Amino acid sequence: MSNYVGRLAPSPTGAQHVGNARTFLVAWLHARSSGGRLLLRVEDLDTPRTKEWAGDQAIEDLRWLGLDWDDVATLQSRRETRYREILDELKSRGLVYPCSCTRSEVEASASAPHESQIDGTVYARTCAPRLSNDADALDAMGIRYAWRFRMPEVTPAxxxxxxxxxxxxxxxxxxxxxxxxSYGPTAYQLAVVVDDHDQSITHVVRGDDLIYSTYRQHAIYQALGWALPKMLHVPLVVGPDGKRLAKRHGDSRLSLMRQRRLGPELLLGELAYSLGLLKSIRSVTSNELLSIVGSSDSWLREIPRKPWIYNPQ
Ligand SMILES: [Zn+2]
Known part of the structure; x- marks a missing residue:
């Protein structure tokens, strides 16, 4: 029995589209071809962007694709107590500090010009001299703040x-x-680390828009003395203009394909072709793809390292 544990982790901030389907397919194929377990986690912390309907819809989309999992879905929104427990540990060890800067203050004091930012604003560490218990004074004054993690000076590869x-x-x-x-739920960067650790996840398969987040999460893993799982970042799906697949490119929602009573076979064929699993596009089921992949990891080498261009019809 393999000790592989993977996860399917849809974010219900909107409908799942072809790009999500491609990453889910890689995650499923990798776990199943390794004889591993696969867990389902709905990453529903991103309020107010999380939509009530989108979690259930994502589950229906996964079933439609013919992807299965081995547990009942975990909802991040039910795990807040556990996240706060780990946050308390980070506080007590001085690894986080309360930052009361507003969004515009963060932008205005950014330590790098906008063009040279690789993954969002680089915070100027204005509040970094604060200690954890400085939060008490902010609480007493009714000032809202975020807990920021101190990125270590030395970055491990x-x-x-x-x-x-x-x-x-x-x-x-x-x-x-x-x-x-101090208001609202735990942020993604901490929640995902705690979940992956608590669920003994050995392999994280996700879109490469999150590749920089791995540095942040790696820093948290190291602080807690936990091991980083094996990471597989799948290149994104882009529209014909080379930009990340979005509504303006046309409708690529999986729910729309279901509404039109289409089966998943042709989409799976397109995805498999884009991943180097088929020589040409044809209808195929998830289980046929599993037998094509076999039990070795060699198919991963066929996945193109550049974005896949998709043109929604
Ligand atoms: Zn600040």
Whole structure:
């Protein structure tokens, strides 16, 4: 029995589209071809962007694609107590500090010009001299704040199973990042680490728009003495203009294909072709793809390392 544990982790901030389907397919094929377990986690913390309907719809989309999992869905919104427990540990060890800067203050004091930012604003560490218990005074004054994680000065390298060795100066290029707020739920960066650890996830398969987030999460793993799972960042799907697939490119929602009473076979064929699993596009089921993949990891080498251009019809 394999010790592989993977996860399917839709974010219900909107409808799932072809790009999500491609990443879910890789996650499913990798787990199943490894004889592993696959868990379903709905990452529904991103209020107010999380939509009530979108979690159930994502589950229906996955079933329609013919992808299965081995547990009942975990909802991040039910795990707040656990996240706060870990946040308390980070506070007590001085690894986070309360930042009361507003969004516009963060932007205005950004330590790098906008053009040189690689993954969002680099926070200027204005509040970094604060200690954890300075939060009490902010609470007493009714001031809202975010808990920022102190990005260590030395960034460890890590290796992506698809994209090879990774390193950048995360201290200066990504900076201190938000893990929670004094109002609202825990932030994604902390919740995902706690979940992956608690669920003994060994392999994380996700879109490569999150590749920089891995540096942030790696820093949290190291602080907690936990091991980074194996990471596989699948290149994104883009529209014909080379930009990330979006509504303006046309409708690529999976729910629309279901409404039109289409089966998933042709889409799976297109996705498999784009992943180097088929020589030409044809209708195929998820289980046929599993037998094509076989039990070795060699198919991963066929996945193109550049974005896949998709033209919604
Ligand atoms: Zn601040």
């Amino acid at each position: 890590w290796s992506d199973e698809l994209q090879g060795d990774q390193w950048l100066d995360a201290h200066n290029l990504l900076g201190d990042f938000v893990v929670a707020r």
